[in-house]
Amino acid sequence: MRKVLPLTVAKKDKFREGGVKFKRLSIWLFCIPGAVVTLIFGWYPMIWAMVIAFQKFMIIGPSKWIGLGNFSSILQDPILPIVIKNTFYYALLSIGLTFIIPILVAILLMEMSKKTVRIMMWLWFIPLSSMASIVILKWMYNVDYGLLNGILVSFGLPESGWLNDPRIAMLCLVLPGLIMFAPGLIYIATIQAIPKELYENAHLEGASVWQQIWHISLPRLRPVISMMLILAVISNLQIFSQPYIMTGGGPGTATTVFVMEIYSQAFNRYAFGRASALAIILFCIILTLIIIQRKFVKENLDE
Amino acid sequence: MLIPEVGRKKWRVRIILIGITAFLWLGVVLHLFPFYWAMAVSVTPPDDAYKLPPNFFPSHPDFLVYRTIFSHGFTLFMRSPLWVYVKNSFIMTGGIIAIQIPLMALVAYSLSKLISARWNRIVFLFFIGTMFVPGSLTIISRYLLLRYFPFISKGPAKFPTYNFLDSYWAVILPATFSGFSILLFKGFFDTIPNELLNAARLDGASEIGIFRRIVLPLSRPVFSVVCYFTFIGSWNNFLWPLIVLKKDRLMPLSLMIYNLQAKMETSFRPGEEGGISWYASNDALKMGYGYTALMAVAIIEAIPVFLMFIVFREEIMKGVRLRGFK
Numbered sequence: 001m002r003k004v005l006p007l008t009v010a011k012k013d014k015f016r017e018g019g020v021k022f023k024r025l026s027i028w029l030f031c032i033p034g035a036v037v038t039l040i041f042g043w044y045p046m047i048w049a050m051v052i053a054f055q056k057f058m059i060i061g062p063s064k065w066i067g068l069g070n071f072s073s074i075l076q077d078p079i080l081p082i083v084i085k086n087t088f089y090y091a092l093l094s095i096g097l098t099f100i101i102p103i104l105v106a107i108l109l110m111e112m113s114k115k116t117v118r119i120m121m122w123l124w125f126i127p128l129s130s131m132a133s134i135v136i137l138k139w140m141y142n143v144d145y146g147l148l149n150g151i152l153v154s155f156g157l158p159e160s161g162w163l164n165d166p167r168i169a170m171l172c173l174v175l176p177g178l179i180m181f182a183p184g185l186i187y188i189a190t191i192q193a194i195p196k197e198l199y200e201n202a203h204l205e206g207a208s209v210w211q212q213i214w215h216i217s218l219p220r221l222r223p224v225i226s227m228m229l230i231l232a233v234i235s236n237l238q239i240f241s242q243p244y245i246m247t248g249g250g251p252g253t254a255t256t257v258f259v260m261e262i263y264s265q266a267f268n269r270y271a272f273g274r275a276s277a278l279a280i281i282l283f284c285i286i287l288t289l290i291i292i293q294r295k296f297v298k299e300n301l302d303e
Numbered sequence: 304m305l306i307p308e309v310g311r312k313k314w315r316v317r318i319i320l321i322g323i324t325a326f327l328w329l330g331v332v333l334h335l336f337p338f339y340w341a342m343a344v345s346v347t348p349p350d351d352a353y354k355l356p357p358n359f360f361p362s363h364p365d366f367l368v369y370r371t372i373f374s375h376g377f378t379l380f381m382r383s384p385l386w387v388y389v390k391n392s393f394i395m396t397g398g399i400i401a402i403q404i405p406l407m408a409l410v411a412y413s414l415s416k417l418i419s420a421r422w423n424r425i426v427f428l429f430f431i432g433t434m435f436v437p438g439s440l441t442i443i444s445r446y447l448l449l450r451y452f453p454f455i456s457k458g459p460a461k462f463p464t465y466n467f468l469d470s471y472w473a474v475i476l477p478a479t480f481s482g483f484s485i486l487l488f489k490g491f492f493d494t495i496p497n498e499l500l501n502a503a504r505l506d507g508a509s510e511i512g513i514f515r516r517i518v519l520p521l522s523r524p525v526f527s528v529v530c531y532f533t534f535i536g537s538w539n540n541f542l543w544p545l546i547v548l549k550k551d552r553l554m555p556l557s558l559m560i561y562n563l564q565a566k567m568e569t570s571f572r573p574g575e576e577g578g579i580s581w582y583a584s585n586d587a588l589k590m591g592y593g594y595t596a597l598m599a600v601a602i603i604e605a606i607p608v609f610l611m612f613i614v615f616r617e618e619i620m621k622g623v624r625l626r627g628f629k
Binding site: 026027029030031033034035037038040041042043044045046048049051052055062063101105108109111112116120122123124126127128129130131132133135136137138139140145147150151154178179180185209234237238240241244245258259262263266267272275276279280282283286290 | 319320323324326327330331333334335336337338340341353357402406407409410412413417418426429430433435436437438439440441442443444445446447448453455456476477479480509510511514535538539541542546556557560561564594597598601604605608609611612616619
């Protein structure tokens with residue numbers, strides 16, 4: 001957050017003689033276009049999202065108020081516990097398996113010589129289009145023609161069902177995340193800002209590699225890690241493309257996740273009210289997790 | 304540097320370093336392998352595409368499939384030729400960038416330099432608050448807003464509403480604001496010294512003139528970074544186009560790839576001939592053509608993302624620091 005200067009200083013600094021009146025006008029000119037789109041496409045739908053959840057949407061005529069009707073019908077739906085379980089399973093698997101990789105790589109990359117770092121940073125962080133990766137991996141998983149079964153067969157091993165096998169389908173969905181590692185650059189930028197003397201001193205005092213990582217690198221990465229963790233939780237609980245494209249929620253309901261259920265309630269069954277109620281439940285879950293996380297992960301680094 | 308330069312000759316340290324290097328190279332290989340594989344498949348002659356064991360190094364690279372999909376032959380798989388989808392993707396991404404970035408830059412600039420401390424916090428929250436609400440919450444209300452613009456819940460019967468669905472605007476408009484872009488911009492504008500701006504003010508420059516002549520030339524790095532993030536985000540946008548676009552000729556590449564592979568899947572399933580693939584020649588999909596074409600399209604879809612990275616790489620490497628958060 002921005003430092004709040006004492007008012008007089010701020011005034012002296014910002015509003016010099018002469019320009020004040022025009023400046024007020026230009027603030028409006030600068031802010032209004034952005035404010036209008038944020039209001040119309042940001043806040044307005046957000047507030048209505050809460051309203052729709054308490055209404056029954058009618059194709060003809062105005063919507064009817066039905067109080068908590070949508071919520072009670074969603075809570076009685078046997079799909080809800082399945083969807084919650086799947087969503088959390090996915091998020092846990094995905095964060096557990098993939099979150100640490102970019103951090104580890106960022107720390108290890110610094111050990112390489114300057115030349116290697118340059119090349120490797122390039123190769124590691126070349127962005128791969130997520131849509132293309134998902135589709136390519138889906139066809140690598142294909143039971144009859146896919147590469148993975150092809151490899152298994154050529155080694156004389158039994159074929160696997162991959163995405164068709166309810167036991168490992170979710171694991172297969174998470175794997176693309178293992179090879180896509182996008183956010184590593186943020187960690188690199190932070191690590192490069194750590195003064196080298198810290199490591200040299202620690203080494204002179206006989207600290208091991210792990211101690212150096214634990215006591216020097218990680219504490220300085222903590223604000224970034226904590227922010228990335230929040231973002232990872234938010235985005236993983238809202239995962240849609242991976243399961244929708246790769247499995248369509250199957251086999252059975254083994255990979256049906258929250259946003260997919262919202263989508264199918266809303267746009268396959270046109271039950272906008274029920275879908276909104278689902279979305280609010282998801283929103284509450286995410287909000288609770290963020291609050292818990294902010295409570296437990298201290299952001300301030302005590303120097 | 305965890306391991307100091309001097310100790311690097313010892314054999315134990317050397318083994319650790321070799322281990323680290325091997326691990327990092329393994330990661331690079333895993334990272335790039337799917338795309339290598341897609342490229343290898345796309346240049347395999349269609350008749351060999353499904354052959355097992357897999358052929359990692361196609362001995363007779365054959366660019367037939369690229370010629371097919373760039374020509375009118377693509378209508379064998381999808382309703383419109385490939386360039387239509389490419390054009391759609393560029394129009395939508397370009398539209399989002401062209402509208403969102405100037406608007407958000409101006410907002411961030413006035414947040415950083417113009418608005419007095421008293422109002423700053425509340426204006427900041429107004430713009431950033433949208434960022435912390437998950438997008439899935441507003442899917443339905445955004446859809447209804449675009450359907451019955453400017454109402455969400457149909458509104459008074461006699462008042463005319465405008466239907467934005469099935470147009471480029473349906474994808475562009477909801478993406479015209481972004482708290483994330485404001486944060487990135489503001490983080491940069493905060494580092495521009497006030498003295499510089501005040502000096503220009505004393506010389507009688509207008510606020511817009513100051514922004515254009517002084518701030519913009521300084522801000523190349525941050526504009527590149529925001530451009531890059533916005534581009535990546537909107538290029539791979541899948542859920543939103545899926546909801547608001549039903550007409551095939553408006554679909555972006557990301558949605559088209561999904562449809563293409565779904566069509567291939569149904570073409571393998573017996574008894575679903577009347578499904579999505581009703582007009583496509585099932586045989587063309589079933590034989591290697593569909594597979595190689597799908598991989599070629601995936602490669603084509605990934606190229607702009609890669610190009611953006613190359614164009615903006617220096618700025619991205621330098622500029623990825625989210626200062627606004629602290």
